Amino acid sequence: MDRRFFVRSAGLAGVLSAGVAPAVVQAQANVRWRLATSFPKSLDTLHGGAETFSRKVSELSGGKFQVSVHAAGEIVPALGVVDALQAGTIEAGYSVGYYYFGKDDTWALGAGIPFGLNSRQMTAWMFEGNGLKLMREFYSNYGIINFPGGNTGAQMAGWFRKEIKSAADLKGLKFRIGGFAGRVVERLGVVPQNLPGGEVYQALEKGTIDAAEFVGPYDDLKLGLWQVAPNYYYPGWWEGGPQVDFYIGRKAYDSLSAEYKAIVEAAATSAHVEVQARYDARNPGALKQLVGHKVKVLPFPKAIMDAAFKECEALYAELSAKNPAWKKIYSDLQAFRRDQNLWFRFTEAQFDRYMQSAKL
Template sequence: MKRRDFIKVTGLGAAGAATLAAPAIAQSMPEIKWRMPTSWPKSLDTLYGGAEMMAKMVAEATDNKFQIQTFAGGEIVPGLQVLDAVQNGTCEIGHTASYYYFGKDPTFTFGSSVPFGPNMRINQAWYMLGGGKEILNEFYKKYNVVSLLAGNTGCQMGGWFRKEVKTPQDFKGLKFRIGGFAGRVLQKLGAVPQQIAGGDIYPALEKGTIDAAEWVGPYDDEKLGFVKVAPHYYFPGWWEGGPILLAFVNQDKWNALPKYYQSILEQAGHFANNWMMAKYDQSNPQALRRLLAAGAKLHPFSPEIMQASFKAAKELHAEVSSTNADFKKVYESLTAFSNNGYQWFQVAEVGYDNFMARNSQS
């Protein structure tokens, strides 16, 4: 709601509005212009669209006093260097996936999704109300940034493969584009993980530089054209059961903002988060139908692959926890919250969803 609309709704007359605006509101709304690089190509109107939506909401809520200009990956900052640009103050804010930076510290994976972590709702509940935001920002402070909730894709797909994979042995030597910490899990199965920004995946897959690639899900994958060069489409993306996307804000720039602007920025991120989840739920079903019509061959990962991957993930989590106190602290917090959440989900949510899926007419 714009400030003018708020004044109308609350019934303030011209005199009351003038009194409120001078100087209480007007003077507390300085003109600020920020730049927001993202990790996404503009063609992805869900991921990049989330950043645009966040900026739009900030502008509308401040009568354009606080403006954020968004940039696609590679325009002013490489897609996988958004955190670095915000950390060193090159840009004030960035929209990205935390797990892209797990090479700096494996703890970065939790700001997105840990392999075999919780679904979208449990992950978000942990971040918002389960202590996740506080424990993550304590960690992010070491990198001079603050995190704000800014998106979620829901459970992702398992990716596009040139050839079928039926057993864990089929991953040996497989060059697989996969984001974040999950690549280290697949290394335990013999795969060769590659971290490649979204806009560069198709040519790598087309040329055979990689054998398989995962991105998000049907709607985004269709836009990137993977079905043309790797027809085997697997599910589920066990490494991303409900990955959060974050806006990283430079710590000094955040502290310098008026409290009013901090609140607006945070709420704009929540709006973008809800919009993104709704957008994917709206768009993925139709996109999957189109991909199947275009020749995609849909496969579930076999039980053998799922169990081997789960075992490898748990081993890796334990190994990293034994040497990294930050990782251990966040992992224990998330795992306890997730286990409790799934005890509830299996009572009503899972049973209901399974029944409705079996009885779906379309």
């Protein structure tokens, strides 16, 4: 009998029983995805998380599952990742949830909100609390499933041309700040500006903006902002533990075999660990270099932190009153944060304070 006729006629059960399944399975096993990130290649820590994911997927699948990685602007704009996923232009994206708060403020909860969780707490909420379950339920409305893919750890508050000594100094301040945090600083009288990283230096130099936040020493060092805004403030209270996510189109994910789904999860988790490890390892040396450039590393006054915290709580209450999705997820995060801070108060915080004061 003609083998091609046999394969067409017998159906899958017949193919399997006839022992010709390997050729069919092999044909189905090769998968090619395109992944777009929201970051330029120069941010080797963040964009690098996507490269790690791609490499691990290939290694774990024996090269049968390939993910090509595209930096911001190569196939979609930096903030166009979610729209591209929904349109089916790409199968996967690597981005930060608070970029998309314009669609729904609830997106920010999947990344990090002002005075939210630190990086370890965020990971705990995602993997051992209800975070991943709740966010996946929310993202399903957009045809997306997410996998945690990294965290920067607590960020710096950014670069200021003039010192900030009181909340009054924030009034009218033109501040380059991204995402959901702009909602909060606006309530403090700040005028938030949304500029891509490549335009920040020129804007500060010309006085178009008065201050700019980016990430932390390792990434900030590359921008040279100390030359035009020498006051480097901390902490970035709006980004105490911001998480980066792998967003995957639900149709693309559901088409994968169980084995390939497990590979996606394992590769994302590997990137999740690696991204923060890189930041923790590289930020200290970069900070030393910045200090060598005569940068003033300054803490925000407590009065400013208190004012910001008060505005955050008011905003979150307003959102809970009008947005059921926000209320459901934020209430869970809020309870988790309360217990985590109680625990960290007795262990991590005390240990850290002692070690940071010890003469090593």
